[in-house]
Structure formats: structure tokens, C-alpha cells
Amino acid sequence: MMPRCALELLRRCSDSRRFNYLVDASKFGYRSISSSSPLTSGSPSCSSSIGYATSCATLSEAQPRQSHSSDMLVDSFGRFHNxxxxxxxxxxxxxxxxxxxxxGVELTPSSELxxxxxxxxxxxxxxxxxxxxxxxxxxxxxxxxxxxxxxxxxxxxxxxxxxxxxxxxxxxxxxxxxxxxxxxxxxxxxxxxxxxxxxxxxxxxxxxxxxxxxxxxxxxxxxxxxxxxxxxxxxxxxxxxxxxxxxxxxxxxxxxxxxxxxxxxxxxxxxxxxxxxxxxxxxxxxxxxxxxxxxxxxxxxxxxxxxxxxxxxxxxxxxxxxxxxGCNRLRLLADGNFKVCLFGPSEVSLRDPLRAGVDDLELKEIIGAAVKRKKAAHAGMFDIAKTTNRPMIHIGG
Missing domain, CATH: 3.20.20.70 (Aldolase class I)
Structure with a gap:
């Protein structure tokens, strides 16, 4: 039987026009939405209105993952992000x-910051x-x-x-x-x-x-x-x-x-x-x-x-x-998206789970999973130039 906290979380997330992620009882999973992928109509919470690549939580069939504060900030290459x-x-x-x-740029509405x-x-x-x-x-x-x-x-x-x-x-x-x-x-x-x-x-x-x-x-x-x-x-x-x-x-x-x-x-x-x-x-x-x-x-x-x-x-x-x-940097954008690489297009929303009422342990699982997906290095100079990414003013200097 699904725990009460998970049922409550699912209830809060049932409005698909506000959230485009699903939750199961044990963990948050992720998928990457490329800039060319169709975006859910009226779902500003996990993707900008301009259509930049982001990652948002979705239903995952993977086994539950144990996450501890001691390794939440360590990626799969052993880099600790402080x-x-x-x-x-x-x-x-x-x-x-x-x-x-x-x-100019299209600014995120204040309520979504x-x-x-x-x-x-x-x-x-x-x-x-x-x-x-x-x-x-x-x-x-x-x-x-x-x-x-x-x-x-x-x-x-x-x-x-x-x-x-x-x-x-x-x-x-x-x-x-x-x-x-x-x-x-x-x-x-x-x-x-x-x-x-x-x-x-x-x-x-x-x-x-x-x-x-x-x-x-x-x-x-x-x-x-x-x-x-x-x-x-x-x-x-x-x-x-x-x-x-x-x-x-x-x-x-x-x-x-x-x-x-x-x-x-x-x-x-x-x-x-x-x-x-x-x-x-x-x-x-x-x-x-x-x-x-x-x-x-x-x-x-x-x-x-x-x-x-x-x-x-x-x-x-x-x-x-x-x-x-030697990269030890992570980024939290003004709209609540979490970005593990300045030049990488993938992002995951922390704002949406926050407003859905998740506890700190679940939030740490989301962060830890994103950090673990960080690549060993960003693309080469000319590949970066062709990669869809946000304007610098959206990312943060």
C-alpha cells in the first residue's frame, strides 16, 4: 500500500497543467527534454516558455536509491561539489x-521565481x-x-x-x-x-x-x-x-x-x-x-x-x-532549476518539488541524481556553440 505522504504528494501533483512530472512512492526519476521535443501545453514549471532543454521528474521503474548527505554532492567521477x-x-x-x-529576453513571471x-x-x-x-x-x-x-x-x-x-x-x-x-x-x-x-x-x-x-x-x-x-x-x-x-x-x-x-x-x-x-x-x-x-x-x-x-x-x-x-560548481537558477554544468543544456526543477511539499530527504535524492548525471567534461568549443542553452542572463553569471 502506498504511504500517506506519497498519496498526498500525488494528490498535489495531479494538476498536469501545473506540474509535468509524476511521482512514485519511492523516488523521483528524471528525463531530459531536448529543445526539439514537444512541451506540455501550459506547463511552465519545468520548461521555460522559450523551450530550452530541462530535466523534470517523471515516473521511474528503477529500484529505490539510497541517498545520503555525505555523497549527494559527489558525481560519478568522484568530484565533490562544495x-x-x-x-x-x-x-x-x-x-x-x-x-x-x-x-531582450522573456523574463520568468515573478510567481515562478x-x-x-x-x-x-x-x-x-x-x-x-x-x-x-x-x-x-x-x-x-x-x-x-x-x-x-x-x-x-x-x-x-x-x-x-x-x-x-x-x-x-x-x-x-x-x-x-x-x-x-x-x-x-x-x-x-x-x-x-x-x-x-x-x-x-x-x-x-x-x-x-x-x-x-x-x-x-x-x-x-x-x-x-x-x-x-x-x-x-x-x-x-x-x-x-x-x-x-x-x-x-x-x-x-x-x-x-x-x-x-x-x-x-x-x-x-x-x-x-x-x-x-x-x-x-x-x-x-x-x-x-x-x-x-x-x-x-x-x-x-x-x-x-x-x-x-x-x-x-x-x-x-x-x-x-x-x-x-576539477569542477566543483553547481548552479541554482532564479526560476528554481538546478544546473550541474554551465554549458550543459540539462536542468532539473527544484522549485516544483518544493512547492509540491517534498521533504528534505526527497529533495536530496533529486539533487544527488542530477549531480550523478554530470558528464566528465563539457563539449568542445564548436560543439558548445551549436548546443541549445539559455542566454547567460537566465543562467546567472
């Missing part, structure tokens, strides 16, 4: 060309299972009205060591003092050019001066290093690489040069890609004694320091030299 990136919103006050299509309490509950589940670093992303996380309260609750989770944020810096200078009080202890600020007119071209908005002000505010508040994320594109800002390196001379800044990556709507072209090796050659051509630093096994970046400079520089080589073997 780093969770949480997107708080799909909205942004910039329109960066590599992040958002020129025509994770609430404050849902974010804290899921984060608590991950932290209690071994995650010790959370990064808040967007969209632009600072435009979420409850950002301070979210930081306060997350920073109080027992076992969390690092609460970080990636932001465009437009409104950060005013909010950062309070955010630091609420436990935000690491900051990445996106800045792709030091030229105000070029900033307006790249982001389709004004505001370069405000970003520079936010960088200075972060330094004054004691963030060390203040990380600057710079997406390098040929013919756009590759002529500024050495100017960015110069920023590290007197300030505790880590400039992170990021290879241009393909996402839906950003018109990626291999001709725009400036490979890491080429960027490093430019730096070494102008700065003498550029030293290679020791990287952590899970680092996404290759780290360097110019002799005599206060700060450092790094290169994130997602396209030319992937770092999948």
Missing part, C-alpha cells in the same frame, strides 16, 4: 552584448550537505529588494565559509557597506572596458564611472582582493588588456580575463575569441617578470602576478583549455 552559485533574479540594469540578446524562504531552504540543504561557498548572481543581484536579508540569512548558515557576489557594480557602492554587515565577504565586479563611451556601447547603458566608484568602495571596505571580471572580445576591448593589468599595480585587485563564451543570443563567433595564450603574450610583451602563481585544484582561473604589483591577474580559459576535471 560551491553553489545562486541566481537571485533574471532582471538587470545593463544590457551587456555577451549576456543578453539585443531584442524562487522566493526568499525557498532560496534559504535550498541553500541550507546544500550547506548541511557540504557546500561551503555560495555565490549570488543574476541578472543583477543588487536590484533584488531583499538582497540584504538574503545575505544575512545565508551568512548565518552553519558551515558556510564564503558568501560571494558577482555584480555589475552600477548600484553597489551604496549597498556594499550594508551587504558587508550582512555577511558578504567576497566580491566580483564585472567591467569590460575602462573607456566610458565603449562601456555604453558594450552594455547599451551609461554607468562606467559608477562601476569604478564601486571598485574603490570595495577596496576601502577591506575586500581583498576585489575581483574584476573582464570578458575579452577581439576588436572590442582586447586593446585594453594591458590597461587593466595596470590597475593591479597599486590596488589589491585581481583582474580576471575571461574568454568570450557562446550563449543563446550573444552572436558568438570564433573570430571574436581571444585565446588565453594570446592575451598572456600581450601582457608579457609590456610587463616584465610576469610570474605564474600556484592554482588551487578547483580554480577556474590560471593566476599570475606582475612583479612589484599589489594585485594579480587571472585568465579563465573555458574555451581553449577547459578545467572540467
Amino acid at each position: 560551491y553553489l552559485r545562486i541566481s537571485l533574479t533574471e532582471r538587470c540594469n545593463l544590457r551587456c552584448q555577451y549576456c543578453m540578446p539585443a531584442e 524562487l522566493s526568499h524562504d525557498e532560496i534559504i531552504r535550498v541553500a541550507d540543504l546544500f550547506v548541511s550537505s557540504g557546500v561551503d561557498k555560495i555565490r549570488l548572481t543574476g541578472g543583477e543581484p543588487t536590484i533584488r529588494k531583499d538582497i540584504e536579508d538574503i545575505c544575512l540569512h545565508l551568512s548565518s548558515l552553519k558551515g558556510l565559509k564564503t558568501l560571494a557576489m558577482t555584480t555589475n557594480g552600477i548600484v553597489l557602492s551604496k549597498k556594499l557597506p550594508k551587504l558587508k554587515e550582512c555577511g558578504l565577504n567576497a566580491i566580483n565586479i564585472s567591467l569590460d572596458t575602462l573607456v566610458p563611451a565603449k562601456f555604453e556601447f558594450m552594455t547599451r547603458r551609461k554607468g562606467q564611472g559608477r562601476v569604478m566608484e564601486s571598485i574603490d568602495t570595495a577596496i576601502e571596505l577591506g575586500y581583498n582582493p576585489v575581483k574584476i571580471n573582464c570578458v575579452v572580445m577581439r576588436g572590442v576591448n582586447d586593446d585594453e588588456i594591458c590597461n587593466f593589468v595596470e590597475l593591479t599595480k597599486l590596488k589589491p585587485i585581481n583582474v580576471r580575463f575571461i574568454e568570450f563564451m557562446p550563449f543563446d543570443g550573444n552572436v558568438w563567433n570564433v573570430k571574436k575569441l581571444v585565446p588565453y595564450a594570446e592575451m598572456l603574450d600581450k601582457v608579457r610583451g609590456q610587463f616584465k617578470d610576469v610570474k605564474r602563481l600556484q592554482d588551487h585544484p578547483t580554480d577556474t582561473a590560471k593566476n599570475f602576478k606582475v612583479d612589484g604589483h599589489c594585485g594579480t591577474i587571472s585568465f579563465i580559459t573555458s574555451m581553449t583549455e577547459h578545467f572540467c576535471a
Whole structure:
């Protein structure tokens, strides 16, 4: 006989227009819906209205699977994932060309985004299972009205060591003092050019001066290093690489040069890609004694320091030299979908089971199964460019 909790769960999930997954008494199973597969009419909960690939729970005939917090975050290749990136919103006050299509994106209705309490509950589940670093992303996380309260609750989770944020810096200078009080202890600020007119071209908005002000505010508040994320594109800002390196001379800044990556709507072209090796050659051509630093096994970046400079520089080589073997990152999207690989199209909804009333053990089974399906490495550069994936603003920076 089916247990009462399972019957209740099935009752709650009986409205197929709201949920497109089924539950049996013992476990959640999964299937991957490709972008070409027909989507259930009126079922926004497990697939975006744009039709991107996701994974949702469905009836499974497999044997019950035992899941424990000790192995929930370990994939089939033995990688332990202690780093969770949480997107708080799909909205942004910039329109960066590599992040958002020129025509904009269809935003998820507010009612289908994770609430404050849902974010804290899921984060608590991950932290209690071994995650010790959370990064808040967007969209632009600072435009979420409850950002301070979210930081306060997350920073109080027992076992969390690092609460970080990636932001465009437009409104950060005013909010950062309070955010630091609420436990935000690491900051990445996106800045792709030091030229105000070029900033307006790249982001389709004004505001370069405000970003520079936010960088200075972060330094004054004691963030060390203040990380600057710079997406390098040929013919756009590759002529500024050495100017960015110069920023590290007197300030505790880590400039992170990021290879241009393909996402839906950003018109990626291999001709725009400036490979890491080429960027490093430019730096070494102008700065003498550029030293290679020791990287952590899970680092996404290759780290360097110019002799005599206060700060450092790094290169994130997602396209030319992937770092999948040491990947320890997982992503929770603003709509509650769980993504185990930035470049992988598969997603599984955590929001829908949450709202169906599942308990923590069942939620851990869903998470653990998704982590176990993570591949050894993402596809090659040109295969990534052809893979259906969401725009970066939907995924989270």
C-alpha cells in the first residue's frame, strides 16, 4: 500500500497543467527534454516558455536509491561539489552584448521565481550537505529588494565559509557597506572596458564611472582582493588588456580575463575569441617578470602576478583549455532549476518539488541524481556553440 505522504504528494501533483512530472512512492526519476521535443501545453514549471532543454521528474521503474548527505554532492567521477552559485533574479540594469540578446529576453513571471524562504531552504540543504561557498548572481543581484536579508540569512548558515557576489557594480557602492554587515565577504565586479563611451556601447547603458566608484568602495571596505571580471572580445576591448593589468599595480585587485563564451543570443563567433595564450603574450610583451602563481585544484582561473604589483591577474580559459576535471560548481537558477554544468543544456526543477511539499530527504535524492548525471567534461568549443542553452542572463553569471 502506498504511504500517506506519497498519496498526498500525488494528490498535489495531479494538476498536469501545473506540474509535468509524476511521482512514485519511492523516488523521483528524471528525463531530459531536448529543445526539439514537444512541451506540455501550459506547463511552465519545468520548461521555460522559450523551450530550452530541462530535466523534470517523471515516473521511474528503477529500484529505490539510497541517498545520503555525505555523497549527494559527489558525481560519478568522484568530484565533490562544495560551491553553489545562486541566481537571485533574471532582471538587470545593463544590457551587456555577451549576456543578453539585443531584442531582450522573456523574463520568468515573478510567481515562478524562487522566493526568499525557498532560496534559504535550498541553500541550507546544500550547506548541511557540504557546500561551503555560495555565490549570488543574476541578472543583477543588487536590484533584488531583499538582497540584504538574503545575505544575512545565508551568512548565518552553519558551515558556510564564503558568501560571494558577482555584480555589475552600477548600484553597489551604496549597498556594499550594508551587504558587508550582512555577511558578504567576497566580491566580483564585472567591467569590460575602462573607456566610458565603449562601456555604453558594450552594455547599451551609461554607468562606467559608477562601476569604478564601486571598485574603490570595495577596496576601502577591506575586500581583498576585489575581483574584476573582464570578458575579452577581439576588436572590442582586447586593446585594453594591458590597461587593466595596470590597475593591479597599486590596488589589491585581481583582474580576471575571461574568454568570450557562446550563449543563446550573444552572436558568438570564433573570430571574436581571444585565446588565453594570446592575451598572456600581450601582457608579457609590456610587463616584465610576469610570474605564474600556484592554482588551487578547483580554480577556474590560471593566476599570475606582475612583479612589484599589489594585485594579480587571472585568465579563465573555458574555451581553449577547459578545467572540467576539477569542477566543483553547481548552479541554482532564479526560476528554481538546478544546473550541474554551465554549458550543459540539462536542468532539473527544484522549485516544483518544493512547492509540491517534498521533504528534505526527497529533495536530496533529486539533487544527488542530477549531480550523478554530470558528464566528465563539457563539449568542445564548436560543439558548445551549436548546443541549445539559455542566454547567460537566465543562467546567472
